[in-house]
Amino acid sequence: MSYTINVNGQSRTVEVEGDTPLLWVLRDELDLKGSKFGCGMGLCGACTVHINGQPVRSCVTPISAVGEQPVTTIEAIGETEIGKRVQEAWLKADVMQCGYCQAGQIMSACALLEKTPQPTDKDIDAAMSGNICRCCTYPRIRAAIKDAAGLPTADTREV
Amino acid sequence: MAPRDLDRAPRSRGQTEGVSRRAFITASAAVGGGLMLDLSLPLYARSSEGAMSRGPATLNAYIRIAPDNIVTLIAKNPEIGQGIKTTFPMIIAEELDVDWKNVRAESAPYDPRAYGAQFAGGSLSVPMNFEMLRRAGAAGRQMLITAAARMWNVPASELTTEPGVVVHKARNRKVTYGQLAELAARVPPPDLSKVPLKDEKDFRIIGQFIGGVDSPRIVKGEPIFGIDVSVPGMRYAVYEKCPVYGGKFVSANLDEIRKLPGVRAAFPVKGGDDLAGLLDGVAIVADKWWQANKALEKLQVKWDEGPSATHSTEGFAKAAAEIGKQPAGKTIKKDGDVDAALASAAKVVEASYEYPFIAHATLEPMNTTAHYRKDGKVEIWSPTQLPQQAMGLVTKTFGLKESDVTLHMTRVGGGFGRRLSSDFIVEAVAISKEIGEPVKLVWNRRQDLQHDIYRPGGFHFFKAGLDAQGKVVAFRDHFVTFGEDNKPGNSADMGPNEFPATFVPNLDLGLSTIPYRIPTGPLRAPQSNALAFAFQSFIDELAHAAGKDPVEFRLELLGEPRPPEVLQTRFGTQVGFDNGRMRDVVKAVAERSGWGKTQLPKGVGRGIAFYFSHQGYFAEVVQARVSPVGEVRVDKVWIVGDVGKHIINPAGGINQVAGAAIDGISAALGQKITFARGRAVQTNFHEYPLIRMSQAPQVDVHFLQTDHPTTGLGEPALPPVVPALANAIFAATGKRVRKLPIDPAELRTA
Numbered sequence A: 001m002s003y004t005i006n007v008n009g010q011s012r013t014v015e016v017e018g019d020t021p022l023l024w025v026l027r028d029e030l031d032l033k034g035s036k037f038g039c040g041m042g043l044c045g046a047c048t049v050h051i052n053g054q055p056v057r058s059c060v061t062p063i064s065a066v067g068e069q070p071v072t073t074i075e076a077i078g079e080t081e082i083g084k085r086v087q088e089a090w091l092k093a094d095v096m097q098c099g100y101c102q103a104g105q106i107m108s109a110c111a112l113l114e115k116t117p118q119p120t121d122k123d124i125d126a127a128m129s130g131n132i133c134r135c136c137t138y139p140r141i142r143a144a145i146k147d148a149a150g151l152p153t154a155d156t157r158e159v
Numbered sequence B: 001m002a003p004r005d006l007d008r009a010p011r012s013r014g015q016t017e018g019v020s021r022r023a024f025i026t027a028s029a030a031v032g033g034g035l036m037l038d039l040s041l042p043l044y045a046r047s048s049e050g051a052m053s054r055g056p057a058t059l060n061a062y063i064r065i066a067p068d069n070i071v072t073l074i075a076k077n078p079e080i081g082q083g084i085k086t087t088f089p090m091i092i093a094e095e096l097d098v099d100w101k102n103v104r105a106e107s108a109p110y111d112p113r114a115y116g117a118q119f120a121g122g123s124l125s126v127p128m129n130f131e132m133l134r135r136a137g138a139a140g141r142q143m144l145i146t147a148a149a150r151m152w153n154v155p156a157s158e159l160t161t162e163p164g165v166v167v168h169k170a171r172n173r174k175v176t177y178g179q180l181a182e183l184a185a186r187v188p189p190p191d192l193s194k195v196p197l198k199d200e201k202d203f204r205i206i207g208q209f210i211g212g213v214d215s216p217r218i219v220k221g222e223p224i225f226g227i228d229v230s231v232p233g234m235r236y237a238v239y240e241k242c243p244v245y246g247g248k249f250v251s252a253n254l255d256e257i258r259k260l261p262g263v264r265a266a267f268p269v270k271g272g273d274d275l276a277g278l279l280d281g282v283a284i285v286a287d288k289w290w291q292a293n294k295a296l297e298k299l300q301v302k303w304d305e306g307p308s309a310t311h312s313t314e315g316f317a318k319a320a321a322e323i324g325k326q327p328a329g330k331t332i333k334k335d336g337d338v339d340a341a342l343a344s345a346a347k348v349v350e351a352s353y354e355y356p357f358i359a360h361a362t363l364e365p366m367n368t369t370a371h372y373r374k375d376g377k378v379e380i381w382s383p384t385q386l387p388q389q390a391m392g393l394v395t396k397t398f399g400l401k402e403s404d405v406t407l408h409m410t411r412v413g414g415g416f417g418r419r420l421s422s423d424f425i426v427e428a429v430a431i432s433k434e435i436g437e438p439v440k441l442v443w444n445r446r447q448d449l450q451h452d453i454y455r456p457g458g459f460h461f462f463k464a465g466l467d468a469q470g471k472v473v474a475f476r477d478h479f480v481t482f483g484e485d486n487k488p489g490n491s492a493d494m495g496p497n498e499f500p501a502t503f504v505p506n507l508d509l510g511l512s513t514i515p516y517r518i519p520t521g522p523l524r525a526p527q528s529n530a531l532a533f534a535f536q537s538f539i540d541e542l543a544h545a546a547g548k549d550p551v552e553f554r555l556e557l558l559g560e561p562r563p564p565e566v567l568q569t570r571f572g573t574q575v576g577f578d579n580g581r582m583r584d585v586v587k588a589v590a591e592r593s594g595w596g597k598t599q600l601p602k603g604v605g606r607g608i609a610f611y612f613s614h615q616g617y618f619a620e621v622v623q624a625r626v627s628p629v630g631e632v633r634v635d636k637v638w639i640v641g642d643v644g645k646h647i648i649n650p651a652g653g654i655n656q657v658a659g660a661a662i663d664g665i666s667a668a669l670g671q672k673i674t675f676a677r678g679r680a681v682q683t684n685f686h687e688y689p690l691i692r693m694s695q696a697p698q699v700d701v702h703f704l705q706t707d708h709p710t711t712g713l714g715e716p717a718l719p720p721v722v723p724a725l726a727n728a729i730f731a732a733t734g735k736r737v738r739k740l741p742i743d744p745a746e747l748r749t750a
Helices: A022-029 A081-093 A102-115 A121-128 A138-148 B002-007 B014-023 B048-052 B084-096 B125-152 B177-184 B254-258 B289-298 B313-325 B338-343 B387-398 B423-435 B445-450 B528-545 B550-558 B579-593 B650-670 B721-733
Strands: A002-007 A010-015 A048-051 A054-057 A070-072 B057-060 B063-065 B071-075 B103-107 B159-162 B165-168 B173-176 B235-241 B248-252 B263-269 B281-286 B301-304 B330-335 B347-355 B367-372 B378-382 B405-409 B439-442 B458-466 B472-484 B506-514 B566-569 B572-575 B604-613 B616-626 B632-642 B698-703
Touching (some): A002 A022, A022 B289, A048 A102, A138 B650, B057 B125, B057 B177, B071 B084, B125 B159, B125 B165, B173 B177, B235 B289, B235 B445, B248 B263, B254 B263, B281 B289, B313 B472, B338 B458, B338 B472, B338 B506, B367 B423, B378 B387, B579 B632, B632 B650
Parallel strands (some): B378 B405
Antiparallel strands (some): A048 A054, B159 B165, B330 B506, B347 B458, B367 B439, B458 B472
16 A cells, blocks of 8 residues: 655655554665664664654554654754764764664654753663663763763763 | 683684685784784785775775875774774774875675685684784885885885875975875785884874774664665565474465565475574565565464474473582593592582573674575675685585675674574575575564574582682582583583682582583673673682682682793684783772772672683672662673783773673673573563663773783673672672572562
8 A cells, every 4th residue: 555654854655565664664665774673573772763753663663653744764863953963972972883773872862852952861761771782882872962962971870 | 711712713614614724824922922923814915896996006905095095994804893894994004104084994895815814703803913904004004115215216215104195304205195006006015024013102093092984874874784785676585494493394384475465485495404504494585574574473384393392491400400419521620639628628618500591682683685696606795793604604505616606794783793603694595596586584583582593501510618718729610511422512611721720729620511402602702701600709609708808819819920821722822811910900990999998888789700701801890789679780880901902992992891791781680591392482672681771880991001912802891790790799688699690589688
């Protein structure tokens, strides 16, 4: 069946079954491969995109549920002011190891900063705990988010 | 420990062995005992892709210089997140003498003729290549100087370099590398063994914080991983194997599957008996991966499960408990008389430890794109850690010659040892061969967790004796592991140098095996990641039994510095465990963490452990808190490591060491693969939890840079964190963790 969705400011029409997850529409129909497949159950966050500015796990979001709502993916997040800042902070902190989860991490971080421009450690924990980093780059993800928010980046959590 | 650690390095199975060993890793002893590579390595062979490039001049297999002074430097090993695509070009750039901003890093094609052994494993990339890559860069610099000398008709001795330019001071003139490159490419290459190297004090690039070269592409979501590969006309596939390892296909409802939306083909594939090779399965090929994966829900297969359908975690534990009561089946090391020493000991401590099978769970699931063409040529795109093994398995499985197969190495979304195996590669090739079209095989997460090449579980039965002064006089471990007739399976072994071997006068290390038919293999710091937990936890028990501080007790056990053994390994001469280096990291981590000087609230404790693996010395302190209901939270980890003289890129180095520690904590807190009726039970991250942001501790990483050869750091930081955590939990609660993963129910106080 035919679905028209709004991805990164463009209207795109695809012929797929209605239960096809948005992730696979992005990756295999629209050739937007930045969103990653990790679990297929919304457990790891590698597939995180924004729908209406909200972070959503695209691997469990059927295309039929997307409708007209604007979808933003990692490929276009750099066009937003927050997205650009977050990408730059990620590079400055050299967050990446294998890098596979980082598109999802960046999408979650951007959604956090959009809502909470000066996040606390607890805010970061809450917003980022749906995203697994198998290489365990969590300390640098935390530092990069703080840097993007203009906060001191040294890890001074109470122990 | 040294030879064992190196022997854990990936073996290139099959016919590629000759290439990797004989021609490229003929190592000899260097000053200070480090690895020094045979410089007969064919550095000047041009890589096949490099030779075809136009514009930039190729100086050797690692260096291309364009007229605009942009220098392309080749990273020969797969990039799995260990940062090698950045680190290797840094080493070359240092000696070539160019500015990093003019460097473009490129991953090598798979081309053993030009690059020798190409793999990511065993923390060996740096120790095996540091010297050689310095020489490759220095040779390039020498060729540029020679070219300038010819151009100006002056002796080369009058010339020197500044970054990117050759300088003739006497005449106050300069020429850029870009201008010289064409000419330099025609200069006969210098003798690598004689090419002068920089004074290490003058390093400008090595030791700098340099971001990953692919990171700018990653933050934009560019398609650079194996799973992102796209080939014209490509189909998508899934492959379902028998849930009991090595089970055989009998029949399936394939006619029904073929009618499902998008499905192009569904067929059985005949496999062999190698659990890490091509196994029997059912392939479903569709227009889109989602369609193929969805068709799996309807797939019903009748399997002949074979004898291992009886395997269960409970059964293994029962067998181990029985075997543990008997003497060990095989002696690993025996010093003195343990029984006599135990009989006369002031105190005897006995405990058994247990750890589970665990899976690698790389975030990028196993995948490969393959095209088996009608003319018998095969092209493969795969995220592999060990292309030589992949090539060997593919050619062996399909009766091909290496010249029939082209293998493209993609960026790897996490390795951890999983992609040293090539099962997912031969599956893709088999499917493409059947359909005659290019195909991308992607495993789903259930398949990934249930068909891992697991870190094997194990059981340790310890008994040790202390004298009246609290000194360890006797130490015994009966290691019950998995294997056949006392021959341990893959990554299920223990070597004769396991600490405290040679540090206790009466010592007995032995093992027995439980038969199994489950695929096992290396997982980040293989063997060490499990042995460290058992040994360094039991040593902590001994410290407490002796009534001594755990740091002091360990320093006493390590004793006064003594010259390390020189050992012959298949990777050449290696220096064995150096107790002086270990003492230094133990003392340093105690100092940095304020060991013994910090008042901790109730329910909070600190533990220490050390471990030597992959030539790296690591001591770690963990501070953990345990809630009344037994929930464990790690506040902070202090790490001090000694991997020799240089931390080539602290950006990646610190990140990886911190990551290794959090990775170890992740496994200790919740990971286990259990087996029932011969099959793995866990299906996804809700049943196989990986650590998350809210649980991740702060990590303080510090290196002691010592005058020893520079070695790798992808692995050695992991093993000690697990016992340091267990020891911290003991300090917090008085309860000893003797079984992984940590069970909150056992730690509950309320």
